[in-house]
Amino acid sequence: MTVAELDKFSDLVGHIYDAALDPQHWPVVLEQSCLYLNGLYTTLASHDIISSTLNMELSWGIEPGKIREYIDHYIRYNEYIPMAQALGAGETVCMSEEAVLYERWKQTPLYSEWARSIGLVDGLQVTLDRPITGFALFGVARHADQGLVDETVRHRAMLLYPHLRRSILIGRVLDLHKVEAAALADALDGLEAGFFLVGARARLIHANRAGFAMLGRGSAATRLGERLALTDPRADAALRTVLRAAESGDLAVGSQGTAIPVVAGDAAHYVAHVLPLGTGARRRARARYDATAAVFVRQAAIAQTAALAALVQLYGLTPAEERVVRGIVEVGGVPQVAESFGVSEATVKSHLKSIFEKTGAKRQADLVRLVGEMASPLAVI
Incomplete structure (x- = not known):
């Protein structure tokens, strides 16, 4: 040649x-x-x-x-x-x-x-x-x-x-x-919670659709330069502490992550879940990665309509029992529910007893927790 x-x-x-x-x-x-x-x-x-x-x-x-x-x-x-x-x-x-x-x-x-x-x-x-x-x-x-x-x-x-x-x-x-990557991005964009991928010193690498909307409103999360920050000063300090621990591979953070309560400027309550990405196979590979943690920020509220529908289907609740569960979640205890619905307390207690038997709940607080567990993580479009 x-x-x-x-x-x-x-x-x-x-x-x-x-x-x-x-x-x-x-x-x-x-x-x-x-x-x-x-x-x-x-x-x-x-x-x-x-x-x-x-x-x-x-x-x-x-x-x-x-x-x-x-x-x-x-x-x-x-x-x-x-x-x-x-x-x-x-x-x-x-x-x-x-x-x-x-x-x-x-x-x-x-x-x-x-x-x-x-x-x-x-x-x-x-x-x-x-x-x-x-x-x-x-x-x-x-x-x-x-x-x-x-x-x-x-x-x-x-x-x-x-x-x-x-x-x-x-x-x-x-x-x-x-x-x-496209499938993962589509899945993350479908979440109701704001999703933020962060690197060293809380540098924001990626956010899903809900996350960008949250940053735009400045409700629970905001951006300070390149850093992800929480609008609640106490929660933001806790976030930085957790992220520093995740960055260094501190086992105390745990592979299950950490939940941080956030009170936004409009007095709405949020929860920030921090999931470290330096555990498991990534640590065993002894490799360095740009992303050190994933942060999920979600308002501490229950998407009641879909959650109640799932609860009704799972446990076979009657329409009257569904109304009582909704009342417990939205209104309060038995007296308040009875007054709101215009029925006697005995009627509410009777429905509540049947609900407890079907769901295995022991207290009204257990019902609220059940509804919360049924809440969909997907955003309503």
Whole structure:
């Protein structure tokens, strides 16, 4: 390989790995690969064994309409596909080397009506990946003027193979992480509680939708420069203490976290739950991470409608019993509930006795706790 050829090859390999990070580089990869292999056109394709369809992902050097025409009308004549299905990563199929199959291919409409119209006489396919449900491949086609696949083409294709394979696999892992991250972000945005991911010295790294709204209102949480802060000075001091302990890996914080009561400026009551992220597998890995703790801030109130509906369904409460539970939660004790509903205290006590029997509660406070446990963590949209 001459210095000029080596420079071209190195430049091509660089584009291959760029494509792992940015798929927009793949057309450049295919164009340079086609020139490097002296081909008619090049393709990156995936085949789904279950549906027996070829999903052409990318190509260069051939009109998209010809690819569509091949998939719609001529793919069924391609006997090389079953052969490719049986190959592992790094194995190749050269059309002209399979003499019997090659002669049979030249008698099919695939050749007479499609391949001959673009001058295609040979091709080489390299399997890049072989998952359970199909395969991914790289292919180069040869024009009649270029001749059949020779040792130079095969050698150069195999030089490209390991780089193409690694790029495909890296891209797949990155895509998976993007999907997982997006799914996690969607889940966090669905929470009613404000979620804050913090790093060293309480530096705010990320917040969910409810968290950003909370910061905008300045109700229970706010932002001081880059730091997450609680608007209640006493609670904020406690938060900083807990976060310092979490940052240093202090076991006293515990893997279950710490709850900090917060009284906001509007006198509303909140609770901040701090979950350290330096425990378990992360500590055993002895690695450093930007995020040291997760902070959940939620108003200390019960989302009663959904919670009561869940309680009624779980314990089979009657409509009258549901009204009594709602009264206990919203109004107070038996006398207050009886006065509010215009019934006797004896009636309320009778319903309350049945409720205790169904739920296993012993006191009215137990009912309030049960309703609180039924409250959904999801925001009402």
